[in-house]
Amino acid sequence: MSGAVHESVLDAIGATPLIRLRRLADGLAPRIYLKAEWQNAGGSVKDRAALAMVRAAERSGALAAGGVIVEGTSGNTGIGLALVGGVLGYRTVIVVPDTTAAEKIAALRAYGAEVVPTPGGLTREDPRHVTNLAARIAAETPGGWLADQYGNPANPQAHRDTTAPEIWEQTGGAVTCLVAGIGTGGTISGTGAALKERGPVRVVGVDPETSAYGGGDGSPYYVEAIGHYRHPDTVDDPWPANWDRAVADEIVRVDDRTTMLTARRLAREEGLLLGGSSATAVAGALRVARDLGPDDVVVVIAPDSGRAYLSKYYDDGWLGRLGFTDEEPGSVGVLAVD
Ligand code: PMP
Numbered sequence: 634m635s636g637a638v639h640e641s642v643l644d645a646i647g648a649t650p651l652i653r654l655r656r657l658a659d660g661l662a663p664r665i666y667l668k669a670e671w672q673n674a675g676g677s678v679k680d681r682a683a684l685a686m687v688r689a690a691e692r693s694g695a696l697a698a699g700g701v702i703v704e705g706t707s708g709n710t711g712i713g714l715a716l717v718g719g720v721l722g723y724r725t726v727i728v729v730p731d732t733t734a735a736e737k738i739a740a741l742r743a744y745g746a747e748v749v750p751t752p753g754g755l756t757r758e759d760p761r762h763v764t765n766l767a768a769r770i771a772a773e774t775p776g777g778w779l780a781d782q783y784g785n786p787a788n789p790q791a792h793r794d795t796t797a798p799e800i801w802e803q804t805g806g807a808v809t810c811l812v813a814g815i816g817t818g819g820t821i822s823g824t825g826a827a828l829k830e831r832g833p834v835r836v837v838g839v840d841p842e843t844s845a846y847g848g849g850d851g852s853p854y855y856v857e858a859i860g861h862y863r864h865p866d867t868v869d870d871p872w873p874a875n876w877d878r879a880v881a882d883e884i885v886r887v888d889d890r891t892t893m894l895t896a897r898r899l900a901r902e903e904g905l906l907l908g909g910s911s912a913t914a915v916a917g918a919l920r921v922a923r924d925l926g927p928d929d930v931v932v933v934i935a936p937d938s939g940r941a942y943l944s945k946y947y948d949d950g951w952l953g954r955l956g957f958t959d960e961e962p963g964s965v966g967v968l969a970v971d
Pocket residue numbers: 677679708709710814815816817818819820821857858859908910911936937
């Protein structure tokens with residue numbers, strides 16, 4: 634089959650393939666598929682939410698010609714917004730913590746975003762915190778519109794409208810289990826709710842072991858873009874409005890070491906070089922799959938590629954310094970998961 638022809642790059646957001654796990658799923662009864670979200674035009678699942686949020690803002694009039702898209706994010710949402718903004722002719726301003734990797738800042742700038750750095754590690758109450766600074770810039774900039782991925786209902790709606798129907802159709806309605814990480818909660822809430830409306834689908838959230846979402850103490854962890862780190866001086870931890878906590882039937886907690894080892898095995902044994910949130914989700918799915926049968930079909934959301942993390946999860950020195958390797962150098966990739 635030949636590939637699709639798109640008249641705009643925006644049409645190259647969504648309609649991602651499912652790719653079956655083979656060697657990692659050896660000995661497990663169900664079929665396990667990855668939803669290849671890294672194949673979206675901007676390289677991540679967040680392209681879907683970015684496009685949907687911008688389109689909804691245009692419809693409501695919150696964003697109009699000459700308008701400015703503003704968001705606080707260090708990650709893929711910024712790339713998605715910058716991509717969409719550039720194509721549709723909006724300025725895009727992204728506030729990032731100064732702890733953000735240089736490559737990510739360079740990528741945002743390459744897509745034409747104006748990047749505003751602010752100190753990382755601040756409390757949620759601090760006016761310089763990314764979220765607060767982005768809100769201020771949006772309010773003070775003429776034509777400014779804050780995307781607000783944690784609260785904007787267009788984020789989960791993007792997954793109700795696109796991710797879920799794609800999965801349902803691709804599996805011929807056979808999907809019985811969805812596994813996804815939780816950042817804003819948009820992916821799991823939108824996809825999970827819409828799948829459950831179609832059939833009995835078990836929705837499994839995965840969370841870094843120490844993340845506060847899944848019951849951890851909120852202490853730091855290394856996997857990026859999912860979970861909730863709780864600053865020690867922050868009193869309150871409101872859950873993101875976009876995470877509908879009723880959707881997940883369970884939350885599986887995965888420690889950093891298992892995530893790193895799974896990432897390495899995915900690259901070496903499946904030919905899939907993926908980001909840490911994908912590896913966390915796969916590790917969670919492998920655990921859940923032990924209790925499932927041959928009629929089960931598990932779909933795991935794989936949000937982005939591993940290219941942005943080569944100097945971390947895929948670097949022996951980095952892993953070794955953190956104690957994530959086995960005693961023998963280079964042996965990390967062949968360790969069994971879990
Ligand atoms: N993985 C990656 C790589 C991401 O960038 C994000 C978004 N922060 C997520 C997972 C979580 O997705 P969501 O915000 O929809 O919960």
